[in-house]
Amino acid sequence: MEVQERRTYTAVIGLEFHVHLATTTKMFCGCRVTYGEPPNTHTCPVCLGHPGALPVTNEKAVELGVMAGLALNCDVAERVVFARKNYFYPDLPKGYQISQYDEPICTGGHLDVLTSEGRIRVGITRLHLEEDAAKNVHVGTSGRMHGSVGSLIDFNRGGTPLMEIVTEPDIPSPEAARATANQLKEILRAVGVSEADMEKGQLRCDANVSIRNPDGSFGTKTELKNMNSFRFVERGLVRELERQREILESGGRVEQTTLHYDPETDEVHELRSKEYAHDYRYFPEPDLLPLELSPAYVRELGAQLPELPDQMLARFTRQYGLSEYDAGVLTADRDLAAFYEAVAAEVDPKQASNWISGDLRALLNETGMDISDSRVTPGHMIELIELVGSGKVSRSAARTVLGKVFETGDSPSAVVEREGLASVGSDELSGVVDEAISANPDEAERVRNGDKKVVGFLVGQVMKATRGNADGGRVRELLMEKLGS
């Protein structure tokens, strides 16, 4: 009899990012880098590929490339050669893209990523500089090439400084891929290399994905292209892994292919049935000298690096006594981290962490907002934590207060006043506790006889009577006192 072998599937994911660098001008000419301006208003003979126009390397782009590499723990090359990547497409007027090939600016780094299953280290294979292509605008209802009546080209984007970052296939799950993309974005923003706004197309992400064979070897990988939000990176990978798993389970073979994730249908579609290795006929760019990056130059740029997310995480655990997990949650978003620090400077840092990484973040997640869009200010948070600390508002009522502050932007004390959420005073509370005892004589008797389990019921009765405006711990204490237990 054949024994069905139980197969376990392990995902193997590598990511490739294209990042617009935060320079004011383009990679090889003086045209301004712009977003959302009228088409073809920022062009010149260089970025339009006129014959005889000569490129000049943008020094700031090189600086940002080096700083990004250092922030990602890469080795910076002493000599960097630009190369021509030849291919024909309407968005590429020269017929080649200036890129870097076998002598990229940075290699061999890593970034550490906090996932729900712990910390993982994702290797960085390489980082190189290149220029972006122009933008094709497909005329028609869908906005895609398919079904459009014509294509227009906007050369404003052509020549925008671009950094390509390729990771090792070290990422074990779609969730970890999303966390990796997010961590990379935070690092790039911290260093000031890029705003890395996915909606503006400043950060684009492709993924290579396969399922490890039972013998441990790599399976056939497919490429998932152009995912334009962190959520879609995760969703697209989930769908693609499901697709590969179904193929393998039905005894089929995964074909090497390029796919596109459609968020509207939550499905992956094949773009090309077979991905041939393109022959780009790379050769060194004869119009540009190799870059010579001296160790002193690299050291100088390294000294300008600000505190990176990892370092901030370590500092949060040290300075505020937070767990690595809480510090990771707070430092995963630079704006949230700044909000936290403003609050933690005034009140107990652990309380601040509980409220911000717990309740406030839950409200942000529910509404899909960032902290910068939120009406809650650090001042509100400090006031709320002080109201709880002084016993003026119970912990549970304070949650309601935060919800209202989040909705209206009113101060916590104004909300407490308006909604009648102040804690019941101690004399009044004592009376409510007495009432609860006399209204539930059997339960009270059981507590007197040492049955502590029933106390919770009586606490519940008191909380109900005060509409939650009492401190549960204090109520329990009072009950125990009065029942001599």
Ligand SMILES: [Zn+2]
């Ligand atoms: Zn130009």
